[in-house]
Amino acid sequence: MAPTAADNAFVEFDRVQKSYDGETLVVKDLNLSMPRGEFLTMLGPSGSGKTTCLMMLAGFETATHGDIRIGGTSINHIPPHKRGIGMVFQNYALFPHMTVAENLAFPLEVRKLGKSEREAKVQRALDMVQMGKFGGRRPAQLSGGQQQRIALARALVFEPELVLMDEPLGALDKQLREHMQFEITRIAHNLGITTVYVTHDQTEALTMSDRVAVFDDGRIQQLAPPDELYEAPQNSFVAQFIGENNTLTGVIKSIDGGRCAVQLDSGEVIDAMPVNVSKPGERTKVSIRPERVEINKSRLSPDAHTLKAEVLEFIYMGDIFRTRLRVAGREDFIVKTRNAPDQVRLQPGTTIEIGWLPEDCRALDA
Amino acid sequence: MTDTTSQSGPMLAADGTPLKKSLHRAQRRQKVRALMLIAPLLLFILVTFIAPIFDMLLRSVENDIVPDTLPRTVVALQDWDNASGEAPDEETFRAFYTDFALAEEQKAHTRLGSRLNFEMSGISSVFRSTGRDVGKFDTDYYTDQFVDADEVYEDPVQWSEWMADDGVASALPQTADAYAGWVKVLNEEGDDPLDEDIPDFVYTALYHDLAAGANPPVLPSVDVSGWDDISLKEQFIDSNEDWADPDIWATIKAFSGPYTAGYFANSIDLQSTPEGFAQRDEDERIYIKLFIRTMVMSLAITGMCILLGYPIAYLLSHLPARKANLLMILVLLPFWTSLLVRTSAWKVLLQNQGVINDILVWIGIVSDDNRLALINNANGTIIAMTHILLPFMILPLFSVMKTINPSYVRAAKSMGANDWTAFWRVYFPNSVPGIGAGSILVFILSIGYYITPELVGGVDGVFISNRIAYHISSSLNWGLAAALGSILLVLVLGLYYVYDRVVGIDNVKLGG
Numbered sequence: 001m002a003p004t005a006a007d008n009a010f011v012e013f014d015r016v017q018k019s020y021d022g023e024t025l026v027v028k029d030l031n032l033s034m035p036r037g038e039f040l041t042m043l044g045p046s047g048s049g050k051t052t053c054l055m056m057l058a059g060f061e062t063a064t065h066g067d068i069r070i071g072g073t074s075i076n077h078i079p080p081h082k083r084g085i086g087m088v089f090q091n092y093a094l095f096p097h098m099t100v101a102e103n104l105a106f107p108l109e110v111r112k113l114g115k116s117e118r119e120a121k122v123q124r125a126l127d128m129v130q131m132g133k134f135g136g137r138r139p140a141q142l143s144g145g146q147q148q149r150i151a152l153a154r155a156l157v158f159e160p161e162l163v164l165m166d167e168p169l170g171a172l173d174k175q176l177r178e179h180m181q182f183e184i185t186r187i188a189h190n191l192g193i194t195t196v197y198v199t200h201d202q203t204e205a206l207t208m209s210d211r212v213a214v215f216d217d218g219r220i221q222q223l224a225p226p227d228e229l230y231e232a233p234q235n236s237f238v239a240q241f242i243g244e245n246n247t248l249t250g251v252i253k254s255i256d257g258g259r260c261a262v263q264l265d266s267g268e269v270i271d272a273m274p275v276n277v278s279k280p281g282e283r284t285k286v287s288i289r290p291e292r293v294e295i296n297k298s299r300l301s302p303d304a305h306t307l308k309a310e311v312l313e314f315i316y317m318g319d320i321f322r323t324r325l326r327v328a329g330r331e332d333f334i335v336k337t338r339n340a341p342d343q344v345r346l347q348p349g350t351t352i353e354i355g356w357l358p359e360d361c362r363a364l365d366a
Numbered sequence: 367m368t369d370t371t372s373q374s375g376p377m378l379a380a381d382g383t384p385l386k387k388s389l390h391r392a393q394r395r396q397k398v399r400a401l402m403l404i405a406p407l408l409l410f411i412l413v414t415f416i417a418p419i420f421d422m423l424l425r426s427v428e429n430d431i432v433p434d435t436l437p438r439t440v441v442a443l444q445d446w447d448n449a450s451g452e453a454p455d456e457e458t459f460r461a462f463y464t465d466f467a468l469a470e471e472q473k474a475h476t477r478l479g480s481r482l483n484f485e486m487s488g489i490s491s492v493f494r495s496t497g498r499d500v501g502k503f504d505t506d507y508y509t510d511q512f513v514d515a516d517e518v519y520e521d522p523v524q525w526s527e528w529m530a531d532d533g534v535a536s537a538l539p540q541t542a543d544a545y546a547g548w549v550k551v552l553n554e555e556g557d558d559p560l561d562e563d564i565p566d567f568v569y570t571a572l573y574h575d576l577a578a579g580a581n582p583p584v585l586p587s588v589d590v591s592g593w594d595d596i597s598l599k600e601q602f603i604d605s606n607e608d609w610a611d612p613d614i615w616a617t618i619k620a621f622s623g624p625y626t627a628g629y630f631a632n633s634i635d636l637q638s639t640p641e642g643f644a645q646r647d648e649d650e651r652i653y654i655k656l657f658i659r660t661m662v663m664s665l666a667i668t669g670m671c672i673l674l675g676y677p678i679a680y681l682l683s684h685l686p687a688r689k690a691n692l693l694m695i696l697v698l699l700p701f702w703t704s705l706l707v708r709t710s711a712w713k714v715l716l717q718n719q720g721v722i723n724d725i726l727v728w729i730g731i732v733s734d735d736n737r738l739a740l741i742n743n744a745n746g747t748i749i750a751m752t753h754i755l756l757p758f759m760i761l762p763l764f765s766v767m768k769t770i771n772p773s774y775v776r777a778a779k780s781m782g783a784n785d786w787t788a789f790w791r792v793y794f795p796n797s798v799p800g801i802g803a804g805s806i807l808v809f810i811l812s813i814g815y816y817i818t819p820e821l822v823g824g825v826d827g828v829f830i831s832n833r834i835a836y837h838i839s840s841s842l843n844w845g846l847a848a849a850l851g852s853i854l855l856v857l858v859l860g861l862y863y864v865y866d867r868v869v870g871i872d873n874v875k876l877g878g
Contacts, residue, residue: 060776080779081788093777097795106791107781158781 009072010036010194011057011162016066018052026052028218030066034196036161039188041197043205044215045241053215054164054198059083070162081110086155086163086193090170092147094139100126100150101135107158125157126150128187145176152184156191163188165197169204181208202242206230214238231289235276236364239287246288246333249366252280260363261305262286266328270305271358276365283366290322290336292360295346297353306355309333311346321345327354423855426848429626432618435478436465438543440622448616453609459598460574463503464544467567470497471551484843485628485638486617492608499605501566504596508569511593516586519569522560528584537575537582544571570598629849653833653850657857660829663748664812670752671759671808672801679763679800683770697760705754709821712750716740716822742824750822751812758811759804766800802869810858830854 011034018027027049034040042050055061056068059080067074075083095103104122113121126132129149139147148168155163165184169177185208188195199205205212206226214221214229214237221241222234233239240247250264252274260274262284272286294300312331313324320336323346327333335354337343346352379388433440438461446454469475479493512519519525525545528534535542545568549559575582576590602609620638621628628638635651636643645651678697682690700708715721723737732738740746770793778788816831823832830850837847865871 058776058780060779079784080776081782081784083780084782085780087777087780089773089777091771091773093771093773095774095777095792095796106778106783110781110783110787154777154781164780 009033012069014067041205041209048215049218050215086160088165088168092151125153129153236285272361272363284363290334300355306353505566515588533583540571629845633849675759683767744827746822747827758807762803763800
């Protein structure tokens with residue numbers, strides 16, 4: 001089947017706004033368009049509007065303004081039970097008074113499917129999440145991870161085209177969470193369903209998604225694939241929010257195509273790549289990833305600007321070394337180095353010179 | 367080196383004592399502490415709750431008064447055939463005379479009459495009238511005869527010496543028994559037997575002993591062969607002709623044991639007959655009807671509370687905390703006024719010329735000469751008690767509904783269930799524990815309710831508890847009250863058991 005226009009914009013938010021109290025907007029002018037089959041994550045701090053967006057899509061909240069469309073049809077006035085959207089809830093919301101099989105059969109029953117068809121589908125869904133033998137159990141008899149699988153199976157058993165997941169892995173421990181991240185993406189891609197996933201865990205967002213929408217203050221700050229989001233953040237919020245990040249503040253001194261010189265507040269001048277700054281004199285926050293900082297001067301180009309840094313703390317973390325430096329008057333500058341045989345372990349108290357490639361240092365809005 | 371893990375015996379602690387013992391010792395301190403903490407309450411409950419209830423329940427089978435008051439008669443009646451249709455023989459009446467005369471000395475015959483009156487109405491007055499006569503029986507003839515024969519028979523000091531003699535006591539068993547009974551009564555009343563005249567029934571017993579051929583030592587010999595033989599049976603029947611009625615004697619015999627099933631039989635509308643227990647006449651059966659009515663009306667009240675309370679609890683649990691708290695105060699408002707005030711208010715509202723009837727007539731729903739009977743009947747009881755007990759339904763319902771995760775209903779809707787299906791299939795089953803807790807509370811409270819049915823129940827709106835209260839405070843038939851109470855207790859426990867089997871007591875939640 002050839003992709004159509006509707007497939008490229010299977011789920012659409014068109015200038016959606018949401019206010020609870022009529023005074024402040026929780027979601028401000030949201031525009032989003034998802035192709036069929038995409039795994040999109042809404043990532044953001046709590047109160048950023050991501051869950052509200054999900055609830056509007058599911059039909060439990062109504063948009064104050066704007067249009068939400070699925071497959072080209074506006075769903076603003078369709079009640080939740082007619083939207084045909086599968087949903088996995090934060091605490092799974094498995095019905096405690098029903099067995100696992102009854103839980104899974106519920107959406108099929110309300111759709112008036114025959115008994116044999118129901119049983120076959122329930123079994124298939126349970127097998128899909130490797131819980132085939134647990135149909136007779138009650139949710140309370142299952143571990144958190146098992147409940148999570150059942151919740152997933154229940155959201156998928158009636159074969160919805162769109163599945164919403166609201167922080168489904170929040171209650172699991174780290175190891176199980178990582179395993180389930182993999183499971184969920186595998187199943188979603190195998191079935192080819194469109195998935196909207198809400199989380200505040202950036203690792204989860206980066207590892208699972210085709211695209212990530214970073215929410216803050218009721219707006220999408222950046223909508224991009226994970227690698228782009230990490231390596232090319234569009235503004236200082238995204239840079240701060242995704243991964244670890246060193247921030248230095250200063251003023252643009254000169255700007256020339258793909259390069260700019262930034263005079264830091266402490267006086268030093270560094271090279272950076274202008275992202276959303278346009279003219280000299282503008283204030284900027286420059287962002288450098290800790291692992292992109294070079295401590296070996298010989299590896300830098302001779303004309304690169306370098307900064308003096310005093311080693312404050314050396315932390316051994318196994319696979320990496322984490323070193324805290326005093327740079328340009330700030331004491332929270334972090335450098336990450338790989339634990340390789342030839343790697344130097346910096347001693348606290350020593351002074352070194354650090355630098356970076358200009359394209360790794362992004363001059364963003366202040 | 368010994369290896370404690372490989373041996374086959376019990377596990378040993380490090381010092382060689384068995385591990386279980388060691389553990390027990392370690393836990394003993396904790397247990398003692400726990401016991402000390404609850405000890406005051408335990409003692410309080412034991413003294414003020416368990417013991418009185420146990421004592422009360424015991425009264426439902428206790429029957430000491432009959433064998434204690436009529437010990438000789440009870441023995442004599444053992445040989446009497448209560449189906450013979452005739453009163454017992456002279457022998458029994460002689461024993462009864464001694465018992466009765468002794469009882470009359472202590473006025474115990476009236477208490478006994480009241481006790482037996484519970485089983486056969488009318489006995490009480492028979493005992494009373496004969497109690498007035500028993501001192502005036504013709505048996506003073508024997509007294510006079512003995513005193514005429516030898517004046518020493520009049521001397522109580524002499525009597526006391528004779529009776530202290532073992533040979534006399536064994537030769538004159540009836541006399542010794544009667545004398546001993548008399549001395550015991552005098553001692554209990556604080557009188558000195560050496561100062562009191564020997565009563566007629568002792569002389570009577572002496573006559574019967576001698577007439578039977580006894581030959582006692584010490585006593586001055588008297589020839590009684592020519593004396594008149596006074597029939598005690600006739601004396602009693604002369605006093606009150608009902609003594610000839612075998613039914614009285616059957617009743618005494620039936621309730622002669624120290625324990626009786628009579629109160630329980632009474633509480634399920636049985637009465638004692640010579641052939642054993644039989645059902646009362648149709649118009650005298652009240653208790654089973656009352657028990658059934660109590661159950662049915664309590665169920666109706668519970669049902670009303672569910673119907674009225676569920677929507678309110680649902681609303682409360684879905685409101686924001688501030689509004690919910692405000693409304694919760696309104697729900698609890700009835701607790702702020704006295705039960706009596708509220709019940710009296712219902713009287714004003716519900717009576718024939720009351721506010722509700724006036725409004726209905728004014729609107730034209732009912733005609734003036736056809737006003738609704740809303741009070742002094744079962745309607746009144748159900749309306750007033752539903753109002754009073756409603757908070758006991760709403761509170762557990764509310765606290766259970768509070769714990770139902772709102773995402774259950776959302777999940778159901780996301781899976782395609784409409785509002786009703788989501789409620790009925792998902793929300794309602796999760797609220798059942800609240801209904802269960804509320805129902806148990808309301809049902810058990812209403813089954814024992816007393817004041818409200820008393821005030822607004824009229825005749826056909828009263829409960830079994832009103833009957834119990836009547837027997838405790840008015841008819842003073844505590845045994846019957848205790849039996850009714852025991853049956854009520856067993857019924858409640860039985861229902862609780864059934865409830866546990868059907869609903870499951872684990873399914874009852876008061877919140878949390």
